[in-house]
Amino acid sequence: MNVFSNMKSSWNAKISSYQALDSKDKKTFWKETLINNAMYILILVAIIYTQAKNSYFLKPDSIVNIISLSAANIPIACGIAGCIVLTGTDLSAGRVVGLTACISASLLQSVTYATKMFPDLPVMPIWLVILIAIAVGGLVGWVNGFFVAKFSLHPFIVTLATQLIVYGCLLMYIMINGNNGQPLSGLDQSFKDFVTGSHLSVAGVPIPNYVFYAIVVVIFMWFMWNKTTFGKNMFAVGSSPEAANVSGVNVMKTTILVHTLAGCMYGITGFIESARIGSNQAGTGLNYECDAIAACVIGGVSFVGGTGKISGVVMGVFLLRIIFVALQFLSINQNLQYIIKGLIILIACSIDMRKYLVRK
Template identity: 65%
Template structure:
């Protein structure tokens, strides 16, 4: 996959030289930073040989909550006169993400349901919550906008400039989250237990690992990462609606598989996830430079996931 994408990037750079100029590179880095938290969250579910297709809708719900509270026009809550503190809103969205993750993890761990079925159910539930939430007050399902300057500056403000090109603040947040997740995955008992459960659940249980708690914690952590993505996305896009976060989980899963997180379980690295997200954003940005039909991107995403999973399974069978 790396070789195929590298060849594609070289071809795009030759066809459209602007693709490798500074503004384009900074844009790719910014898009990578925006999509990295959700990929870091969903990767843990894949390590457990599962997945989480509710991720995009959780991003949408938390983005809508953030945009409805940190705004200058309170359409969802018309009785409010001023925006609450940003810290309080962050806490609210983190709790919302964690609750969805808790439901997913508890259902998978306690009821032994397949993660696909569980997260398909919560995806529909969360989407229904989004639609009802946007109907509150005088909003009537419309797009939420008019965000406060404090919220916008905190997320999308300028971190520093390279020439005349600004690097947004959320790039820093993505770096911090990546470092935190690296420590969790590699330097904590929870991280070791996660890989043990993903490799062989029965063996992990016999070895004294609390399998139920580990699975629940993985999904809760994933939900928190989705919530952070939603909070960032609300300010990054400067609006939120029922379609915010749509298909984000597809991009995240594709990035994880490209980055070496295996669906056979117990295999994956944080560095691989970062590279996977970066490569995916490079190829999508390149296709936009080539003026490829936006509808074709869905076909390409599907092919990337299919080919990457096929290669991964082939490697697993050869090792086995």
């Protein structure tokens, strides 16, 4: 009851504050509100329009599909969000997902699969493969953070370099043992059941297990961001590295930890994608970072640094996925979808920067 009372009081205070404005200020208020929430308004219009054109859009199976696709992208978005809070980005994220996906697939292929990459290797324990994927992703993240913090290099340059390095490692990895770049498939059934299996259904539509793994990731990242010294230091460094340093925050350590944690999230994404896709190759993970960055910006994680919420990241992932699924329901040309995706990023970043300039 106290929660509802507080919400009511807050709402009444906002109404009173609005009523106290003169006509000119009220017009400015509505103008700023519409501009700042333009992305959400456009998405709402898109949902209504798509449902009107195709009544299957909001059917249970479509909704579960949107939730599942979103869940698969939540870990990478939560990881890259930390880099954006530090006023940076991570262009290597997608390639790390591809590398860890291929590593996971190669270690969890069925022993009876004819073209198994490691024919003498038994199916490894799933928990061990998860740790390997997280370790590989974390290592790349550590390298990113080290070069950004130690040499004051821009994250764009560092992660562009590691993107190429990781992609080269991926290409060499899928060539070893006579695999010659063939897709890594034939995954063990226990692995597929662990990731894409289901123990819960909604309206007869099964919900994949990885949806619940994504929920665990969200809870973990929310705790790290909001309830730990690491999270407070991250926002302090993102707001002002100089001020954070004066306040006793180890800027170098915090920067490295943020990028390392991001890399671990990419590893988890790669592990999930490995089983979700079922056939992993050099192109796995391509441009995943674009979707993650767009989701973060839509969700309110600001490139000016020091601003962002995990709940906003999750909302951004869902909203972006709704748009992409809506485009498919409307039979929009897939090539055109890339243009729309680019426009979304551009508009979201423009709105974000405008908010920052208004605050200044």
